[in-house]
Amino acid sequence: MSEAVLIPTTPMARPRSDAAISEPAVVRWALVAVAMLFLGLFLVLPLVAVFVQALEKGVGLYLKSLVDRDALAAVRLTLLTALVVVPLNTVFGVAAAWAIAKFEFTGKQVLTTLVDLPFSISPVIAGLVFVLLFGRDGWLGPWLEARDLKVLFAVPGIVLATLFVTFPFVARELIPLMQAQGAEEEEAARALGAGGWQTFRRVTLPNVKWGLLYGVILCNGRAMGEFGAVSVVSGHIRGQTNTMPLHVEILYNEYNLVAAFAVASLLAMLALVTLVLKSVLQWKVARQLALAADGPAGGRKP
Amino acid sequence: MRIALRQHSVVPGFGLTMGFTLLYLSLIVLIPLAALLLKSAGVGWDRFWAAATDPRVLASYRLSFGASLAGAAINAAFGLVVAWVLVRYSFPGKNLVDAIVDLPFALPTAVSGIALTGLYGANGWIGRWLEPLGIPVAYTPLGITVALCFIGLPFVVRTLQPAIEDLDRETEEAAASLGASRLQTFLRVILPTILPALLTGFALAFARGLGEYGSVVFISGNMPGKTEIAPLLIVTKLEQYDYVGACAIAVVMLAASFVLLLVINVLQWWSRRHV
Numbered sequence: 298m299s300e301a302v303l304i305p306t307t308p309m310a311r312p313r314s315d316a317a318i319s320e321p322a323v324v325r326w327a328l329v330a331v332a333m334l335f336l337g338l339f340l341v342l343p344l345v346a347v348f349v350q351a352l353e354k355g356v357g358l359y360l361k362s363l364v365d366r367d368a369l370a371a372v373r374l375t376l377l378t379a380l381v382v383v384p385l386n387t388v389f390g391v392a393a394a395w396a397i398a399k400f401e402f403t404g405k406q407v408l409t410t411l412v413d414l415p416f417s418i419s420p421v422i423a424g425l426v427f428v429l430l431f432g433r434d435g436w437l438g439p440w441l442e443a444r445d446l447k448v449l450f451a452v453p454g455i456v457l458a459t460l461f462v463t464f465p466f467v468a469r470e471l472i473p474l475m476q477a478q479g480a481e482e483e484e485a486a487r488a489l490g491a492g493g494w495q496t497f498r499r500v501t502l503p504n505v506k507w508g509l510l511y512g513v514i515l516c517n518g519r520a521m522g523e524f525g526a527v528s529v530v531s532g533h534i535r536g537q538t539n540t541m542p543l544h545v546e547i548l549y550n551e552y553n554l555v556a557a558f559a560v561a562s563l564l565a566m567l568a569l570v571t572l573v574l575k576s577v578l579q580w581k582v583a584r585q586l587a588l589a590a591d592g593p594a595g596g597r598k599p
Numbered sequence: 600m601r602i603a604l605r606q607h608s609v610v611p612g613f614g615l616t617m618g619f620t621l622l623y624l625s626l627i628v629l630i631p632l633a634a635l636l637l638k639s640a641g642v643g644w645d646r647f648w649a650a651a652t653d654p655r656v657l658a659s660y661r662l663s664f665g666a667s668l669a670g671a672a673i674n675a676a677f678g679l680v681v682a683w684v685l686v687r688y689s690f691p692g693k694n695l696v697d698a699i700v701d702l703p704f705a706l707p708t709a710v711s712g713i714a715l716t717g718l719y720g721a722n723g724w725i726g727r728w729l730e731p732l733g734i735p736v737a738y739t740p741l742g743i744t745v746a747l748c749f750i751g752l753p754f755v756v757r758t759l760q761p762a763i764e765d766l767d768r769e770t771e772e773a774a775a776s777l778g779a780s781r782l783q784t785f786l787r788v789i790l791p792t793i794l795p796a797l798l799t800g801f802a803l804a805f806a807r808g809l810g811e812y813g814s815v816v817f818i819s820g821n822m823p824g825k826t827e828i829a830p831l832l833i834v835t836k837l838e839q840y841d842y843v844g845a846c847a848i849a850v851v852m853l854a855a856s857f858v859l860l861l862v863i864n865v866l867q868w869w870s871r872r873h874v
Binding site: 346483 | 605606608609610611612613615616617619620623624627628629630631632634635638677680681683684685687688690694696697698699700701702703704705706707708709710711712713714715717718723724725745748749752768771772775781784806809810811812813817830831833834837842845846849852853856857859860864
């Protein structure tokens with residue numbers, strides 16, 4: 298659009314009028330009001346409702362719901378799953394970002410698209426593919442059964458489904474950041490005699506640490522909160538293969554609303570912590586990107 | 600002539616990181632997805648087609664696509680207002696509001712699902728006002744749309760914000776000085792410029808809506824043919840050990856996702872050229 302309009306090359310002695318490029322005050326306030334009302338109704342109200350319903354019958358019952366044996370087992374399983382999934386996907390994210398951002402090779406665009414692929418796939422389908430692989434009629438089902446190994450309706454299946462849905466988180470944060478920073482600093486470190494691992498640890502890691510942490514936080518939030526994919530592979534065995542979101546579902550379907558919302562409130566608190574950390578880290582990453590843009594590498598996040 | 604697959608670089612670790620990336624990608628994503636495609640290919644076209652076009656399945660596609668479209672359209676309209684307000688105006692608590700926009704990303708879907716069902720149920724804070732007006736929300740397609748509005752909003756807002764930030768203020772000033780009213784400037788200068796981003800956000804919200812499960816299953820009521828979304832039908836078929844039926848729906852939904860992914864990539868390419 299901009300080329301269609303002539304912009305004077307010499308600045309004219311005309312005071313820049315803000316009124317010309319903004320809306321009348323009434324419109325401004327009306328738009329703010331509409332935005333706040335929409336966000337309040339659709340976003341804030343559900344969040345508030347979780348805590349209100351959890352505490353509806355008093356703090357005593359709320360706490361009792363949380364220390365219930367099955368609830369604690371669900372918390373343990375959720376933590377265990379995140380503890381396995383997040384480090385694995387972090388290592389993958391760093392490796393993929395290193396390969397994609399620091400080198401030029403054929404098929405880079407295809408690889409980047411494939412890394413992002415799990416985001417475009419329904420979580421239910423993510424669960425389904427593992428049922429097809431490890432189920433009784435699946436490719437590996439008979440082999441596993443002969444050896445008495447359980448993947449489906451057991452912890453390994455939950456971990457695999459969670460790995461799938463949280464697969465891109467770390468990589469997709471690191472790739473643009475590392476691309477913007479370029480490879481000059483690493484090349485300089487190598488020229489000065491640093492080894493490969495030393496270069497990564499002393500040069501690359503400090504440059505990307507906030508972006509890395511950002512990806513890890515998002516990955517962890519999703520890993521702990523995943524519902525659809527895990528629900529397909531878990532088998533819903535109380536106290537054994539129920540993660541926190543699945544436990545919420547069971548309690549809710551049993552009309553045990555206080556307990557359902559109590560466990561849900563823990564997940565909501567996790568979401569709030571994730572949001573706060575995310576905002577802080579976003580600011581730090583923006584600064585790292587600005588530094589990269591000032592440096593010789595140039596470029597900015599697309 | 601030798602074709603160089605990769606340009607030479609003094610930075611080490613290409614073989615190691617690329618090897619690990621490809622191995623891990625294959626194990627976690629590609630081989631499992633291949634299992635779905637091979638399983639579907641193995642059942643034969645007739646059986647596959649019959650499973651994919653069963654009336655109950657067709658009803659679930661209609662519902663999933665319709666509710667996702669409606670949700671994405673509502674989000675496009677209100678997301679534009681939210682993004683505009685957040686970029687252009689300053690008001691108390693703006694940073695907090697900006698952070699809250701990401702809530703649907705961060706809140707586990709099962710939690711949003713039961714919270715929305717509680718709100719819009721006959722006894723809920725919102726449902727008790729709408730029910731007497733003859734507008735039941737929970738356990739109707741409208742409820743599904745509400746859940747998809749919740750889940751899709753950040754996609755629209757986060758795609759639009761950078762586009763609005765990048766708008767050239769001089770162009771707006773020029774339009775104003777040439778006698779355009781503010782509304783004319785918005786419709787003829789601003790909107791065409793941010794349109795690619797708006798459409799991208801719409802497509803992202805739509806794609807997410809198609810696959811969404813957790814936040815929808817509680818509020819939808821899950822009546823076959825009426826409020827049964829396609830991802831739920833996959834789960835139902837799996838529980839009945841109808842693997843062919845589950846695979847057929849999954850392949851159709853997967854194909855829809857890929858088409859949308861393609862559209863989104865084209866839109867993003869367009870919006871980059873636009874700026």
